[in-house]
Amino acid sequence: MTESKNKPTTSFWIIGIVALIWNLMGVFAYLQQAYMTAEDLAALPLDQQALYENVPAWVTAAFALAVFGGALGCILLLLRKKLATFVLIISFISILAQMSYNFFISKAMEVYGPGEMIMPAMVIIVGAFLVWYSKKMQTQGILS
Numbered sequence: 001m002t003e004s005k006n007k008p009t010t011s012f013w014i015i016g017i018v019a020l021i022w023n024l025m026g027v028f029a030y031l032q033q034a035y036m037t038a039e040d041l042a043a044l045p046l047d048q049q050a051l052y053e054n055v056p057a058w059v060t061a062a063f064a065l066a067v068f069g070g071a072l073g074c075i076l077l078l079l080r081k082k083l084a085t086f087v088l089i090i091s092f093i094s095i096l097a098q099m100s101y102n103f104f105i106s107k108a109m110e111v112y113g114p115g116e117m118i119m120p121a122m123v124i125i126v127g128a129f130l131v132w133y134s135k136k137m138q139t140q141g142i143l144s
Contacts, residue, residue, distance in 0.1 A: 006141040008080065019130055020074035026067035026123070034060070051106060059101045066094035070127065077134055082143045085134040092127040099124055 033052070041049055069091030076084035099120050137143050 008137075008142050012137065012142060013078075015133065016074060016078040019126070020071065020078065022126060023067060023070035023074050027071050030063055030067045033063070054106075056101070059098055062094045062098040062101075066091050066098055066123075066127070069094060070130070073130065073134070077130075077137070077143070080137075080143050082138055084143060085131070085138055088127075088130045088134050092131050095123055095127040 036052065041052060044052070069087055073084050073088035073091055076087055102120055103117070134143065
């Protein structure tokens with residue numbers, strides 16, 4: 001096993017841990033949606049119920065791949081493995097697939113309003129940042 005020559009900075013560990021927590025929150029959000037009970041669904045307004053009931057399987061799969069891939073990618077980043085970059089790229093592609101549905105195909109914008117679309121935009125930004133950051137760490141020899 002080869003060790004990288006460069007030692008990671010404190011900011012590397014902070015970014016990695018914060019990113020892992022962010023992605024674990026995404027995993028929790030996915031599990032909450034995937035295991036939503038009929039009672040939970042019935043408690044939502046009718047227009048939100050319609051959104052949840054009509055999500056295509058490919059969007060659910062993209063959501064799962066995005067959050068589980070993001071969490072795995074962050075674990076690999078913290079373990080200083082080059083594979084982190086590949087996994088985070090797959091996660092980011094999944095984010096783009098899921099969010100393209102949310103922004104352009106579903107009626108989420110109508111139901112939630114533009115103000116509620118800030119979090120999905122943040123997800124895209126964080127996903128892009130993690131791909132860039134992992135590539136940067138790979139170039140600097142932090143990931144091996």
